[in-house]
Amino acid sequence: MLKQILSRLPRKALKAEAGDLGRADAGTPRSGGGSPGSRPNSAKKTSLVFPTNAAVGVEPSAAFKDVPISEKLNLFVSKLNLCCTVFDFDDASRNSTEKDVKRQTLIELVDFVASGPPRFTEPVIAAMCKMCATNLFRVFPPNYRSSSLGGENDDDEPTFDPAWPHLQLVYDLLLKFVTSSCLDAKLAKKYIDHSFILRLLDLFDTEDPREREWLKTVLHRIYGKFMVHRPFIRKSISNVFYRFMFEAERNNGIAEMLEIFGSVISGFALPLKEEHKIFLWRALIPLHKPKSVGVYFQQLSYCVTQFIEKEPKLASSVIKGLLRVWPITNSQKEVLFLGELEEILEAINMVEFQKIMVPLFWRIGCCINSFHFQVAERALFLWNNDQIVNLIAHNRQVLIPVIFPAIERNAQSHWNQAVLNLTLNVRNMLSEMDDDLFLACHDQFKEEDNRISQEAKRRKEKWEHLEKEASLQPVTGNTAVLVTPFATSITC
Numbered sequence: 001m002l003k004q005i006l007s008r009l010p011r012k013a014l015k016a017e018a019g020d021l022g023r024a025d026a027g028t029p030r031s032g033g034g035s036p037g038s039r040p041n042s043a044k045k046t047s048l049v050f051p052t053n054a055a056v057g058v059e060p061s062a063a064f065k066d067v068p069i070s071e072k073l074n075l076f077v078s079k080l081n082l083c084c085t086v087f088d089f090d091d092a093s094r095n096s097t098e099k100d101v102k103r104q105t106l107i108e109l110v111d112f113v114a115s116g117p118p119r120f121t122e123p124v125i126a127a128m129c130k131m132c133a134t135n136l137f138r139v140f141p142p143n144y145r146s147s148s149l150g151g152e153n154d155d156d157e158p159t160f161d162p163a164w165p166h167l168q169l170v171y172d173l174l175l176k177f178v179t180s181s182c183l184d185a186k187l188a189k190k191y192i193d194h195s196f197i198l199r200l201l202d203l204f205d206t207e208d209p210r211e212r213e214w215l216k217t218v219l220h221r222i223y224g225k226f227m228v229h230r231p232f233i234r235k236s237i238s239n240v241f242y243r244f245m246f247e248a249e250r251n252n253g254i255a256e257m258l259e260i261f262g263s264v265i266s267g268f269a270l271p272l273k274e275e276h277k278i279f280l281w282r283a284l285i286p287l288h289k290p291k292s293v294g295v296y297f298q299q300l301s302y303c304v305t306q307f308i309e310k311e312p313k314l315a316s317s318v319i320k321g322l323l324r325v326w327p328i329t330n331s332q333k334e335v336l337f338l339g340e341l342e343e344i345l346e347a348i349n350m351v352e353f354q355k356i357m358v359p360l361f362w363r364i365g366c367c368i369n370s371f372h373f374q375v376a377e378r379a380l381f382l383w384n385n386d387q388i389v390n391l392i393a394h395n396r397q398v399l400i401p402v403i404f405p406a407i408e409r410n411a412q413s414h415w416n417q418a419v420l421n422l423t424l425n426v427r428n429m430l431s432e433m434d435d436d437l438f439l440a441c442h443d444q445f446k447e448e449d450n451r452i453s454q455e456a457k458r459r460k461e462k463w464e465h466l467e468k469e470a471s472l473q474p475v476t477g478n479t480a481v482l483v484t485p486f487a488t489s490i491t492c
Contacts, residue, residue: 060105064112073124076112079105080127083170084134089162099166106169113176120182122190128177129191135170137199140206159207171214178221185225192222194232201236204253216256220263234279237261241283249290258287258299265306272311280307280314285321293333301340308347315344316352323356323363331372338367338378346387353391361399365406368423373416380422383429396433404430404441405448 060078067075083105087095120128161167177183178192200222203215223233237257244251268276284307287293287300308315322341327333341360345353367379382388392399407430410423431438 064108069118072112073118073121076109076117077124077127079109080131083109083131086135087163087166089166092162103165103169106166106173110169110173110176113173113180117180117182119184120177120180120188122187125183125188125191128174129196132170132174133196133199135166136174136203138203158209161206161208161211164208164210167211168214171211171218175214175218175221178218178225183225185227189226189228192226192229194229197222197229197233198236201240201257204240204256205251207252212253212256215253216260220260223260223264234261234264234275238279238283241287245283245286245290249292254287255296255299258296258303262299262302262306265303265310268310270310272307276307277314280304280318281321285318285325288322288333288337289325291330294336297336297340301343304340305343305347308344312347312349313352315348316355319344319348319356319360323359326363331370331375334367334370334372334375335378338364338375338382342382342385342388345382345391346385348391350391350394354395357391357395357399358402361402365403368403368406368410369414371415373419376410376414376416376419377422380419380426383426389429393433396430396437400430400434400437401441401444404438405445408442408445 060075060082062075064072064075083102085098085102087099087102089099197219200215200219204212206212206215219233223230237260240251240257241254244254265276284300284303287296293300304318308318319341322337326337341364364379364382367375370376370379383392407423407427410419411427414420414423
């Protein structure tokens with residue numbers, strides 16, 4: 001009875017289905033024995049997010065101009081599946097023919113997307129995301145990543161990925177695909193989802209600067225097209241910054257992410273949301289602390305000034321934050337901080353300036369007295385800015401007494417001639433602002449200097465008296481022994 005039932009099944013239909021599956025699988029090259037240089041089983045992997053959508057009955061080797069319009073998207077999917085094979089570029093001599101075929105296919109795909117194809121369907125979007133994920137998403141080996149010192153050595157040559165001939169075309173294809181008017185964002189958000197974005201962010205740690213530039217452009221376009229993903233992208237980038245500051249202190253893509261945020265901040269609506277202000281306090285200000293801040297400082301400073309241009313009331317709080325993380329023991333960072341302060345002071349209003357002018361100019365005075373001539377020079381260059389001189393002139397009754405001792409000490413004893421000349425110029429400017437106040441500050445400085453000298457003299461005499469008394473006492477038991485005068489007369 002069982003044999004009779006099985007004999008009635010339509011065998012021709014089963015054979016036809018098997019033939020269709022075979023032709024569909026032909027659109028996805030296998031990376032097994034026929035491609036020894038490719039990543040094993042990379043083309044066979046499927047998932048719920050990126051299912052295999054091979055086009056039926058379309059040869060991937062065909063040209064787009066040779067197929068009717070109704071079959072172009074099927075051919076597009078077949079070529080995408082063909083490009084899912086990943087080759088090993090460490091050995092340039094292996095699979096050279098297959099690599100060239102894949103490169104030519106990627107060029108065809110880029111040209112097709114740029115030519116204004118039919119509207120992309122869901123299977124096309126799925127196949128596109130699958131191909132990009134297969135080629136782009138990879139974990140960098142430990143020795144590859146540990147060789148980066150966070151950008152501390154600017155003289156180090158950048159590392160270039162040997163697979164860049166293919167990677168560049170994949171990035172170009174993804175960029176044109178995302179920006180194409182034929183892509184429906186509502187349909188594509190199912191595949192270009194949170195997981196896809198997080199994997200893109202992981203790639204920013206590559207040492208290849210070319211790849212980071214493409215990632216920056218692609219992520220920015222995704223942010224612009226997929227409005228539903230904007231909060232998630234901002235939050236994810238913030239998390240990368242937090243991990244960089246508080247855990248690893250090493251990430252090659254901080255500058256590029258800040259550059260993305262610079263353009264994002266310029267589009268914030270007013271008044272600023274609390275979420276954006278929290279990002280300023282918790283991410284941008286603490287990003288001034290890492291040792292490698294010089295690598296991304298230009299982009300960081302631009303983001304901060306963008307916030308202040310959006311909402312000038314933030315200027316005083318930003319300066320307070322900078323003073324709190326001021327790099328007292330790092331002269332190179334001090335020069336950078338002084339440059340950023342100048343940009344902020346150019347945009348600050350009088351009310352916000354008056355809130356922070358005393359601690360700010362106390363810190364500037366410390367920089368003027370720095371033994372590192374570049375720090376002192378950069379601090380004195382602030383007086384070349386007309387906006388800053390105007391702020392000082394309007395508040396001279398408070399600021400000249402604060403800054404005068406530093407100026408006078410430099411004029412008397414700084415070792416560098418260039419700093420000395422700049423100090424004398426600033427001294428003359430202060431005298432021209434208010435001569436009476438300048439003379440009063442000068443007299444007060446002399447009195448204070450005399451008082452300090454008298455105190456130092458009395459302290460020295462007291463110690464000499466104590467040393468003399470101690471030297472006359474007999475040494476018995478565990479009595480402390482007087483050390484030599486050379487060790488007790490050290491002055492700071």
